[in-house]
Structure formats: C-alpha cells, structure tokens
Amino acid sequence: xxxxxxxxxxxxxxxxxxxxxxxxxxxxxxxxxxxxxQAAAPAGPTASDTPSGPLSHDLSGVWMQYPDGDVPGVPxxxxxxxxxxxxxxxxxxAKFDAAKPLVGPRAIxxxxxxxxxxxxxxxxxxxxxxxxxxxxxxxxxxxxMFFELGHTWREIxxxxxxxxxxxxxxxxxxxxxHWEGDTFVVDTIGFNDKLWDDSFGNxxxxxxxxxxxxxxxxxxxxxxxxxxxxxxxxxxxxxSPPKLHKLEPxxxxxxxxxxxDEDNAYDxxxxxxxxxxxxxx
Amino acid sequence: xxxxxxxxxxxxxxxxxxxxxxxxxARVIAPAAALAVIxxxxxxxxxxxxxxxxxxxxxxxxAAAAANAPLSHDLSGVWMQYPDKRVDGAxxxxxxxxxxxxxxxxxxxARFDAAIPFMGPRAVAGKENNPSLRCEPEAxxxxxxxxxxxxxxxxxxxxxMFFEEFHLWRPIxxxxxxxxxxxxxxxxxxxxxKWEDDTFVVDTIGFNDRPWVDSYGNPRxxxxxxxxxxxxxxxxxxxxxxxxxxxxxxxxxxxNAPRLYKLEPxxxxxxxxxxxDEENDYSxxxxxxxxxxxxxxNP
Numbered sequence: 340x341x342x343x344x345x346x347x348x349x350x351x352x353x354x355x356x357x358x359x360x361x362x363x364x365x366x367x368x369x370x371x372x373x374x375x376x377q378a379a380a381p382a383g384p385t386a387s388d389t390p391s392g393p394l395s396h397d398l399s400g401v402w403m404q405y406p407d408g409d410v411p412g413v414p415x416x417x418x419x420x421x422x423x424x425x426x427x428x429x430x431x432x433a434k435f436d437a438a439k440p441l442v443g444p445r446a447i448x449x450x451x452x453x454x455x456x457x458x459x460x461x462x463x464x465x466x467x468x469x470x471x472x473x474x475x476x477x478x479x480x481x482x483x484m485f486f487e488l489g490h491t492w493r494e495i496x497x498x499x500x501x502x503x504x505x506x507x508x509x510x511x512x513x514x515x516x517h518w519e520g521d522t523f524v525v526d527t528i529g530f531n532d533k534l535w536d537d538s539f540g541n542x543x544x545x546x547x548x549x550x551x552x553x554x555x556x557x558x559x560x561x562x563x564x565x566x567x568x569x570x571x572x573x574x575x576x577x578x579s580p581p582k583l584h585k586l587e588p589x590x591x592x593x594x595x596x597x598x599x600d601e602d603n604a605y606d607x608x609x610x611x612x613x614x615x616x617x618x619x620x
Numbered sequence: 621x622x623x624x625x626x627x628x629x630x631x632x633x634x635x636x637x638x639x640x641x642x643x644x645x646a647r648v649i650a651p652a653a654a655l656a657v658i659x660x661x662x663x664x665x666x667x668x669x670x671x672x673x674x675x676x677x678x679x680x681x682x683a684a685a686a687a688n689a690p691l692s693h694d695l696s697g698v699w700m701q702y703p704d705k706r707v708d709g710a711x712x713x714x715x716x717x718x719x720x721x722x723x724x725x726x727x728x729x730a731r732f733d734a735a736i737p738f739m740g741p742r743a744v745a746g747k748e749n750n751p752s753l754r755c756e757p758e759a760x761x762x763x764x765x766x767x768x769x770x771x772x773x774x775x776x777x778x779x780x781m782f783f784e785e786f787h788l789w790r791p792i793x794x795x796x797x798x799x800x801x802x803x804x805x806x807x808x809x810x811x812x813x814k815w816e817d818d819t820f821v822v823d824t825i826g827f828n829d830r831p832w833v834d835s836y837g838n839p840r841x842x843x844x845x846x847x848x849x850x851x852x853x854x855x856x857x858x859x860x861x862x863x864x865x866x867x868x869x870x871x872x873x874x875x876n877a878p879r880l881y882k883l884e885p886x887x888x889x890x891x892x893x894x895x896x897d898e899e900n901d902y903s904x905x906x907x908x909x910x911x912x913x914x915x916x917x918n919p
Binding site for chain 1: 757773780807
C-alpha cells in the first residue's frame with residue numbers, strides 16, 4: 340500500500356520541479372568537471388565501468404532504486420536480498436517467527452505487525468531497500484542522506500572519528516564513512532532491535548554492524564552493496580549482491596511523514612475495505 | 621502537570637535520561653566534544669570572531685554586529701534557545717509571544733477553543749490534545765520556539781535546517797526560485813530564502829492546518845504565510861524574528877519580538893524520534909501516575 344503511495348508521490352514531484360532543479364544541478368555539474376588525473380582511480384577488474392573518474396568521490400544527488408523482480412510481486416526491495424540470508428540464530432528465529440510482514444510469502448492479511456504500520460521510523464538497512472528516492476549531500480566532515488520515506492535523515496561522519504565504544508541504541512545507529520579507492524564505505528553500529536532489516540520480517544539486533552559500500556559507476560549510476568554482520572540474529576554475515584541506483588536530476592525529496600491519525604484514516608478508506616488489517620489495534 | 625518546565629522538555633529527555641532537554645543535549649556533548657572540536661576548529665579559525673563580550677547577548681549592539689560583518693551571511697552551526705522567563709511557569713517558548721497575538725477570526729477562535737494544551741493557563745489535565753501527543757510532526761514555526769537545538773547547514777542553492785525534536789529537517793531554497801503557486805498542504809510547508817543585507821529572510825507557505833503554532837493551542841491554517849528573519853549578531857549569537865500572516869486564523873499579522881539563540885560549537889544533534897508505542901509506554905509510566913492524560917485517545 341505504502342509502496343504504491345510512495346511511487347505516486349514521487350511522480351507528482353517530477354513535473355513540478357524539473358525546471359527549478361535544472362539550475363541547481365547545472366551548477367553542480369560544472370563544479371564537478373575538474374581536470375582529469377586528480378582522482379586516483381585505482382585500476383581493477385571494474386575499471387572499465389568507471390569512465391567518469393572525477394565523479395567517483397562525488398555521490399551527491401537524488402538516487403532511485405527501480406524494480407528488478409527479485410521477489411515476485413514485490414518490486415525493488417532487494418538491496419538486502421532474501422536469497423543470501425544466512426541461517427538464523429535461535430534469537431533471530433524467534434524474532435522472525437513473531438514478525439508478520441505486510442508483503443512477501445509470509446504475509447497474512449489481518450495480522451501484519453510491521454513496525455512501520457505503527458509509524459516506527461524506518462532505519463538502515465531497510466531504508467536503503469525500499470523503492471523510494473534518497474538524496475546524498477556531501478559537506479565537510481559529513482555525508483548527509485535524506486530519505487523521502489518518513490522524511491528521515493541520517494549523518495555519516497567523515498572527519499576521521501572512530502565508531503563510538505558504547506553508543507546508545509537508536510533507530511538510525513551511529514555511522515562513520517571513509518573512501519577506499521573509488522568506494523565510499525559506511526560502518527554503522529549502535530542500532531536498537533525494534534526494526535526489521537527488510538520488509539519480510541528479518542530481524543535487526545543491537546549487535547548489528549552494518550556495512551554499506553557505495554560506488555559511482557558513472558554519472559548516472561550508483562552501486563550499493565550491503566553487508567549485515569549481526570551475530571545475535573544470524574549465524575554468519577549476510578552479504579547481499581550490489582544493487583544499482585539511478586540518478587534522478589529533476590527530483591526533489593518530498594515531505595512524507597508517517598502519522599498515526601492519517602494511517603488510521605487510510606485504514607478506514609483503503610485497508611479495511613480491501614480486507615487488509617488496520618495499521619494498529 | 622509540572623509547570624516548572626515545558627512538557628516538551630520531559631518528553632525530549634524521556635528516551636535517554638530523566639532530565640531537561642538542555643541536559644539531554646549536554647549528554648551528547650561529552651562523548652562527542654573531543655571529536656567535534658576537529659570539525660569546529662576549522663570553522664572557528666576561519667571565522668575569527670574577536671568579540672568575546674557575548675555573555676549578555678541582549679546587550680549586543682548594532683556596532684558589534686557591524687564589527688562581525690564577515691559572519692553575517694554564515695548561519696551554520698548548532699543553535700540553542702535558553703530560558704528568559706517571559707511567560708510565568710513556562711520558560712523558553714517565547715519565540716512566538718502570545719501577548720503579541722492579534723485577535724482571532726471566528727475560524728481561529730473555534731480552533732483555539734478546541735485545542736486543549738498540556739501547559740499554560742488553558743491546560744486541563746486529562747484532556748490534553750496537543751498534536752505532538754499523537755506524534756504528529758511539530759513542524760515550523762513551533763520547531764523554532766522549543767528548547768531543543770537546531771542545526772543550520774548551508775549548501776549551494778539551499779539552507780538546510782535540522783531539528784533535534786522529532787528528528788526533522790527542512791530545505792529552504794535559496795536558488796532564486798519563487799514560492800510555488802499552489803503547493804500541496806504539508807507539515808513543513810515550502811520555503812524559499814534570500815539575504816536582505818545581513819538578514820536571511822525565509823518565506824514559507826503551503827502549510828496544512830494540523831499542528832499548532834505554539835504550545836498553547838494557537839492555530840495554523842493553510843493560508844499561513846510564515847516569515848522568519850535570521851540575523852547573526854556576532855559569532856555566538858543568532859537573532860530570529862517570527863512573523864505569521866494567517867488571515868484565516870488571525871485578524872492581522874502576528875509580529876513577534878526577535879529572539880536570541882546561542883551557538884553551541886561542541887554539540888551534535890541527538891536522535892529523538894516520536895514513536896507512539898514509546899509514547900504509550902511513557903504515558904503508563906509517567907503521565908498517568910502524575911495525573912496527566914495518556915498520549916492517545918483511541919479514535
């Protein structure tokens with residue numbers, strides 16, 4: 340339900356803002372055309388994918404994940420891939436069994452208990468997994484990410500600080516990032532265990548160490564590879580294959596908050612008539 | 621209800637510690653100060669503010685502001701509003717001053733009467749219906765008057781604002797675009813900003829009518845035109861004046877006196893989400909035993 344809404348919202352945006360955004364992006368592109376040879380693009384098996392060497396340390400822009408059909412009937416949501424999930428630990432299995440997803444093979448109308456149905460904020464990695472756009476902004480010392488879903492933002496510290504020793508558990512965790520060649524590597528710890536890793540009820544524990552590897556293959560294409568190391572929930576690291584995102588220069592992130600009152604109204608207007616469970620009881 | 625501090629303070633601190641928002645933020649400082657100094661050192665040296673006589677920020681003169689002219693177009697940093705006791709029993713939330721409010725229209729009066737705040741003279745314990753109790757986004761202008769820090773980041777074409785309360789962010793477009801003709805109503809509205817000499821002027825329209833403009837139940841209609849005027853008086857001091865022109869709710873523009881904010885270079889915004897399940901848990905543990913209303917009333 341929400342997926343459809345999200346896509347509609349995004350489409351609405353395009354028309355309204357293309358002209359205005361052209362200005363901003365024109366400036367951005369101009370600034371990026373630095374002389375060749377400044378960025379040390381390391382040779383490697385994938386070097387042929389990176390003709391735009393000078394762009395490789397610039398991830399800024401609005402990026403969108405598009406459907407590629409990993410899960411039948413569920414477009415897009417496979418940056419965290421169910422297919423590569425390792426076996427669950429007993430703790431993980433118990434959480435998984437208690438999770439009643441809204442979508443996928445385990446969906447049962449009427450008993451769904453996705454955290455987002457109660458307007459819990461979505462956090463990584465699931466935020467990165469949904470067919471909604473995100474924007475990346477790079478400023479000194481930080482990379483900022485803005486997500487249309489839930490109007491959430493996160494900061495990734497790039498000032499060289501280490502990960503904290505004992506962070507308070509949080510929805511978004513605590514993130515630091517650094518460049519390894521042409522890849523921006525983000526390490527995040529300090530999660531709480533209130534969210535799922537994906538839309539299918541796979542759990543996220545407070546021991547999760549999330550690793551995101553971003554690589555701009557060319558001007559229009561961002562590759563993201565997600566690794567979830569969560570020994571409390573999974574018997575070994577969960578390594579998902581890389582997922583591609585497309586630059587959408589004409590887009591701006593819209594305001595989309597999750598509000599319980601509106602969700603209840605949506606229940607009455609859509610979910611209940613459709614035979615689907617309300618957002619909360 | 622305790623009236624010694626705004627309830628927002630209690631709510632802000634609740635996810636982490638049992639203290640005021642200022643302490644909540646202070647707690648962020650400790651682990652991060654050493655690291656943050658790396659970031660801010662660059663900023664400070666670049667800004668080289670000689671004026672250190674900012675202890676009494678209110679005595680700042682225009683001459684002092686002129687002496688810091690190079691700072692005037694840089695608003696970046698974490699800013700915090702501190703108590704000034706202008707409203708009895710409710711420190712701090714005076715960036716919007718109820719004593720300056722114009723008369724309400726009939727529509728505005730009806731909305732105001734239906735609003736039952738959990739603080740201030742019209743508070744009725746057990747009947748509070750602040751939108752924030754249902755975790756609706758606070759949004760502007762109310763986000764600007766809460767005793768929680770916000771951060772300003774300037775990038776080409778935009779000024780970004782981040783609010784600790786509810787983990788909100790808003791873009792203010794500075795690329796010269798006009799306000800949209802017929803924007804969809806939203807919590808944060810649609811904002812454009814421009815510099816008028818040393819003042820950054822933000823115009824916002826396109827609001828929905830769900831949030832209140834303050835903690836006392838004063839309404840916001842979708843016809844509101846919000847104007848924010850930011851001026852950096854010196855390195856450590858940001859002045860903000862809030863003007864609300866909302867002809868559907870008020871007979872005349874609501875012009876508030878400027879309010880001062882202090883730069884907090886060692887601070888980083890914490891994660892503070894409003895989550896209904898946690899609100900309900902908090903109601904059971906704190907609000908109900910204290911005689912307050914629970915966060916939700918089932919529709």
